[in-house]
Amino acid sequence: MKIKKLALVRHGESIWNRENRFTGWTDVDLTAEGVEESYRAGDMLREEGLTFDMAFTSYLKRAIKSLDCILDRMNLDWIPVEKSWRLNEKHYGALQGLNKGETADRYGGELVQLWRRSYNTPPEPLTEDDPRNPRFDIRYRDVPPDDLPLSESLKDTINRLMPYWNDTIFPSLSERDNILIVAHGNSLRGIVKHLKNISDDDIAGLNLPTAIPYIFEFDSDLKVVNDYFLGNPEEIEKMMKETASVR
């Protein structure tokens, strides 16, 4: 039986990850450490003996650059790459740019956790005339304006992600052996929720660390048969705890 593989990788550390700020659709760059850990993710995938036929990423440079680092280390710079705004991070609305710890001091840790991890509760939206409204950003000019968010819950993120998963990413797995997605903490949580059928409540407990490959294996009927992270389990556990915290 031929096993097909999908690798999910959250981008490497960004400048706002380092500064502990809500990022969402803000297009911030990687730190030097983020570049390094993306290269290391490429090394891990290569050492695992993996190769990919196609890759997908978002419209945001932290994911695009992480993907480039990974492909470089795998000598796969040549494979087709498709970008979609539907793989962007959850839109963090009016929280974008704010320090996570200071926001917890101001509004209480519980409310901040609700905005970060609950399935249904979006943060306060940007106002329509906010210069950060994605309608004013040329990269989204082909997206119907009504599809562009001013804030999103995880549910909203999944709702805009699933058409792309169902119409493009998942069908590509029938034609190809292995595919790679480099995206964001919350857009990838949406894909994991779907693949593992995780409940709306339990998905709150999943925190994806930066630049750690998460592998899903599929049988010939494209049913998930196995999933695992690459790397040291204790290290990964520690990174997940750090991701969960706003401090």
Ligand SMILES: O=C(O)[C@H](O)COP(=O)(O)O
């Ligand atoms: O957009 C962000 O701030 C991060 O990419 C994810 O942040 P979170 O872990 O607070 O959801």
